[in-house]
Amino acid sequence: MLEFPDWLRLPLAGPVDQAMAWILTNLSGLFDWIGAVGLRILISVEQALVGVPWFVLVIVVGLVAWRAIGKWTSGLGMAVLLILVGTFGYWAEAMTTLSVVIVAVAIAVAVGIPIGILMAWSDSVKRVLRPILDGMQTMPSFVYLIPALMLFGLGRVPATFATLIYAIPPVIRLTDVGIREVPSATIEAARAFGANRWDLLRDVQLPLARPAILVGINQTTMMALAMVVIGSMIGNRGLGMEVLLAINRVDIGKGFEAGLAIVFLAIVIDRISNGFARRRTVPVVSAAAPTETEDDAEDIPGEPEHVA
Amino acid sequence: MDAVGTRRSGRERPGGTTLTVEPNTLATSPPDGDAVVRVEGLWKVFGKNPERVFDEEYRGLSKTELQARTGCVVGIRDVSFDVRPRELFVLMGLSGSGKSTLIRTLIRLIEPTRGMLSVDGQDVAAMSTRELLEFRRRSISMVFQSYGLLPHYTVLQNSAYGLKLRGDDQKTREEKARAALATVGLTGWESYYPDSLSGGMQQRVGLARALATDPDILLMDEPFSGLDPLIRRQLQDEFVDLQDQIGKTIVFVTHDLHEALKLGDRIAIMRDGEIVQIAEPEEILSNPHDDYVRAFTRDASTAGVFTARTVMDDPEVLLYRWQGPRAALAELVHQKRDWAFMVDKKHRYLGICSRDLVDTLIKEGNKHIEAADLIRPDPVDPDVLIQDLFGLVGAGSYPLPVTDADGTLLGVIRPRSILEALHTPDPAEEASDA
Structure with missing residues (x-):
């Protein structure tokens, strides 16, 4: 009587399955193709990173x-x-991890910024997207592993996919x-001089939103790094895999080393991207010394007894 | 400051008629083929289904009633006016009176709900998006209270922005923008960013940006209101000079009556989205249409209360007739002056003695200064209203002497004093000016 009635159950798991x-x-077929292309990209990025002398x-x-x-x-x-x-x-594991982060963040930025622009332009797009983004960020990250695994199998491609989904909301x-x-005054002024939607985006909105967007990219990057470690559970090699192995073997020392390596990588990535986000986008002064201008109306002819 | 007085009396006002609009009746403007901006029966209604407001049952309701009954806010209500070529037309009203909405509808930054709107003979209300962009890029410019500069653009790039939008090449853009910056006195600041400029200078950039495209019409939305009083007054003065040079047709929005009186050829006073009265400054002051306008003009009507006596100053330097030319010269040199008022033994006003005069007298070996040689502006009575001094004070570059019935010199009135008397909205501002 007091238990939740069975007939009120809404089986959501079934339809999703x-x-x-x-x-x-x-x-x-489509996902196989995406997986193949994705793997090619991931491998070439990793090889590029490993190929560079340390x-x-x-x-x-x-x-x-x-x-x-x-x-x-x-x-x-x-x-x-x-x-x-x-x-x-x-070193090699870190480069593998880094390659997944780089690819996931690149895709997140390429897809996320246009979506963000649409969201800013249209209130209805925002109304639809906001709960979805909230959900994406609240959903336990492990959940993304399941569809990624089913669509792309094991390996770094599904890990990148899961990372992308998990990390894209901030940007x-x-x-x-x-x-x-x-x-709005700046927008209005630009419009008054005949700026259309694209002029506004290029000349006003994106440049002025730059600091915020860079903060978004920073957050996305940090979330990608966190997710890429969890991605080791579906076969993503790299630093996360080392942690996972250490857990399985209850090898505290190894686990600590691998964990610390992830932390250091995170600090490096965070400080650099944060640095770009915080940097003053507008220099106060550029060259050329000015002459006084504010006072040049002082000498009004015909008023010799000008008392200031 | 005195330049303003000169201009006021000297400038020929375009057209002399006064148009008073009866509230709630469609104003029929006098047929004026020359009008650059024509607005007829213009409405702006905010809210859902704004057209409902035009239903028979709501006709004649006030703004508040309409809002209560329909949920729509009337921003502009049945407004009609013409702006003539090279005229400075002021829209004045308190905040919420619709003046800023009105100026924005002229370039459809805010879309009018109903009415006729033509600029330069083009039907603005009917323009397609593309035509509207072209219109904004070529025919008209706007200056904003909050400047609206792009912080990541230099001063030069900011003033070239209108030219960039209309697709001028880099070289043309730079040339025109530099010229516009020179016009507003900002040469040398091209490579600075707006952040590093004072408010007054930022507004000069805003003005340069508006002038760079060489539009026929300038819209100015409280351009000087955000500035502190001293800079504001200075920019107003410069703007008056500028307007003399460039001769644009200007629609100027302000809530400041003093500014309106100083700059406007004609003033339209707005209330609740309607134009209450359109008239020349003098007419607004002397013949306010109703109590609203009267209340508005009350502080400016100090012009009617202040007399010559209340605004006159002591003459700082006085010469006496018994002084010979050399003594007068010595005194002038000592006081670093080019001229001074001269009186006789009984302190009676004789005239103005200039350095040129004493120089000539000395050259001729003359030992006496004759009263007939002096420049002699007509003295004014101490009880004359300063309103009536406007014309006189501009006539010459010398202050006006104030004398009593016996001809005794009581004081002098500088053009500046008159404007300041008109300009006394609050004591703090007075203090900062001293």
């Missing part, structure tokens, strides 16, 4: 960090962290927020 089954029977990568990361954060000490610090990852013996959200927060 059926839909999945339908997709698998009818669209498997010290070259360390130097490049150091220089980029210096430029992004603005202090050479920070650049040096980031380089040292990257070297530490190597000293744990996880969409912050693009939307950034564009919506552009002062």
